[in-house]
Structures are given as C-alpha cells and as structure tokens.
Amino acid sequence: MLTVSQLLQARPDYFENHEKIKNGKLVKSVGTASMYKQLRNSLANFVQTKFRKELSRYYFTDITQTCLLEYVVFLEKRGIENGNKAGLRQLLRMFRALVNHAADELHMYGANPAIFESAAEKMARG
Numbered sequence: 459m460l461t462v463s464q465l466l467q468a469r470p471d472y473f474e475n476h477e478k479i480k481n482g483k484l485v486k487s488v489g490t491a492s493m494y495k496q497l498r499n500s501l502a503n504f505v506q507t508k509f510r511k512e513l514s515r516y517y518f519t520d521i522t523q524t525c526l527l528e529y530v531v532f533l534e535k536r537g538i539e540n541g542n543k544a545g546l547r548q549l550l551r552m553f554r555a556l557v558n559h560a561a562d563e564l565h566m567y568g569a570n571p572a573i574f575e576s577a578a579e580k581m582a583r584g
Contacts, residue, residue: 459567462521463513465560466498496545497552504532518560522541523576529553531576550574550581 473491477484504511508528509516530550537544553574560569574581 459517460560460564461514462501462516462518462556463498465556465564465566466494466513468499469556469559470498471496493552495551497549499547500533501529501553502547504529506517506567508532517568518557518566518570519525521557521568521570521573523573526553526573526577530580547581547583548575 468493473487473494478485478487479485498513501516504512505511505516530546533544533546535547537546554571557569557574558571560566561571
C-alpha cells in the first residue's frame with residue numbers, strides 16, 4: 459500500500475514529464491508539478507506538527523474529515539501569521555485531486571474523496 463508521501467513523490471514526476479497541447483503548443487505541466495511539491499511540503503509540515511510523525515508514515519486511512527478540517531485550520535493559521543491566505547484554496551484543491559487519483563485510478567484503501575465536501579466552501583472561488 460502506498461503512503462501519501464510516496465504518491466506525492468510520484469505525481470510531480472508524472473506532471474513534469476507529461477506533455478499536453480495547450481493553445482496549439484506542446485507544453486509540460488510544470489505548474490501542476492510545482493503545486494504537488496508545495497502540497498507535499500505543506501502536508502509534511504502539518505503531519506509533523508500535529509501528529510509528530512513523518513509524512514512517510516501517513517496513509518490514506520489517516521486522512522479523515524476531522525484531519526482535513528484540522529489541516530484547513532493549520533493553513534489558515536499559517537496564512538494569518540504570514541499575512542496571506544497560505545494558498546488555502548489551491549492546496550485543498552490539489553489535495554482533493556490527489557485523493558481522487560488514489561481512490562478512482564489506484565483504488566487505494568482508505569482514500570475517501572467525500573471528506574472534501576466538508577471543505578467545499580474553502581475550495582470555492584471567491
């Protein structure tokens with residue numbers, strides 16, 4: 459079973475090498491890869507701060523609705539400290555994409571995209 463960390467290592471590599479056509483040009487998804495790296499760093503910081511463990515020991519079964527809402531508060535506090543929004547919307551949307559990928563494409567045990575309904579307002583444009 460893959461850990462959250464292992465999947466977060468693989469996703470940027472995929473997008474850095476994934477080519478797509480955009481506006482008639484062949485491009486790589488380096489922006490998406492960069493966001494996955496930011497998510498990995500943010501989650502590693504959160505898991506270490508909140509649970510005192512390494513992200514490499516964090517599984518999709520650990521991502522519960524309560525955990526997600528604690529992560530939202532963690533990001534909001536960080537944003538207040540830094541005088542910004544801490545990339546809250548973008549990080550949550552990327553986190554949801556990761557869990558969706560784990561559930562829908564990899565059929566990972568414990569990956570539950572439904573928990574993100576509790577944070578839908580935080581992910582909405584506004």
